[in-house]
Amino acid sequence: MAIAKQEGNFRTQEFILNMGPQHPSTHGVYRAILTLDGEYVVDLENVIGYLHRGIEKLAESRTYTQFIPYTDRMDYLAGMLNNWGYVMTVEKALGLEIPERAEYIRIIVGELQRIASHLVMVASMALDMNGYTAWMYAFYDREKILDLFEMICGSRLTTSFMRVGGVPNDIPEGFLPKLEEFLKEFPKRLDDFDNVITGNEIFIKRTKGIAPIDGETALDYGLTGPNLRASGVNFDLRKVRPYSIYDRFDFEVPVGTNGDNFDRYNMRMLEMRQSLRIIRQAVDNLPEGSIMAKVPKVLRIPAGETYGHIEGAKGILGFYLVSDGGTKPYRIHVHAPSFVNLGIYPYMAKGTMLQDAIASLASIDIVLGEVDR
């Protein structure tokens, strides 16, 4: 081991520290091999794969419909968005038009899911910096969203809500009033978060200027989603290449400047408010009509390749689907944003304090179910 410093009779050495795989700050089963010089991180190596379930392989022995429940086991904090990305890809391959009402319902649940996922990020980032209060508050609101999901699809996390051609259940009685209540209450709660976290001097001191990523580097590492936008690159699939019916909605894409931990956190806070705006418009314009397109019972996709992607909660979520004309996919590959985003973590952690490195990990918002799949 290299000798780092030598002063007088004392010698300091670099040493190796294993963080994880079972550690609360790793947000799942992830291991980081840290080389430390005192409190400072000299080097960091990602070790992943502990949560690998071979979901892409499983897909090859499932029909197109049967794979839907597996998609929400990848990013289990954003099940709806995973479902959406997948069914949209299959619909694209089939050339299906889906009913208006179904699109609106998808937008509503999709944006709710984005809020729920961002809430976890905000909560866990605060927790990793020892702010337990914020964790509790954010989870209280996430609970409200999960209650709404429970009403509309019968599950809280693993929603399996969307189907090829639409959504399986229409909006149940009592859902819209509860949603209204949420839309009314949540902005106030966001103000509370701003007071508890965003305006907290300790939080600001510990996040501003820490682990900055400039736009160029972010693009080099292939970051997407809020992490990319925090670095000042204005790229949101919902705006740049509107899928579904996003072109009908009026919303802004928050963009950061420094790409530091604070910006990454703040992106989520700002995006939640925008998501609220989208939901508001979707609820106001919700059309009547059917929720399922006419889809054959047994799905057969013509031989060929399709790639579909959506703006997931953590970045661009893409599904690459190869079909040989049968009832089961020949191959499915998932472009998982968490996996790509994790790649930049060693770059971010180098030279920062150990405690800040933990916060940096929280700031890129990974979920290991998606990293390992």
Place this chain on the structure above:
Amino acid sequence: MFGEGLLKGLGVTIKHFFAPKITEQYPEVKPKLPPLVKSRFRLNREKCIACGICANACPNKVITVNSEKDENNKKRLTGYEMNLQYCLFCGLCVESCPTKAIEIDQDFELAAYTRENTKMDMYKEALTNPPGTAAKEDKGGKDA
């Protein structure tokens, strides 16, 4: 002024300290889950025609349907088992059933001590607990 943000945060905390408590009193008060919740399944023996479509729709081979042909060469159900340890609770089986013989239920207390016990003999269950009866009644309380 340094510390202003901290005080503001403290203000929020104090506000929440006096807000009504929201803790679920679970084992004492059972929550009443919305009707779409898929906590377990119940089989209606009269409606089931033993076609096996549900078993085919299932992504994880949870369901086993046993049947025999009767004198009119019609299929008759003789057994229906769900190996719930592999169930994803996706509801594809319920959606696929042509006669709506299998239904969702909100009785969520399914914990078992052994893997063996997670197997559910729905055929037998259907006699004692047909869909929409029994277990539903003991659900009092209110959802938060």
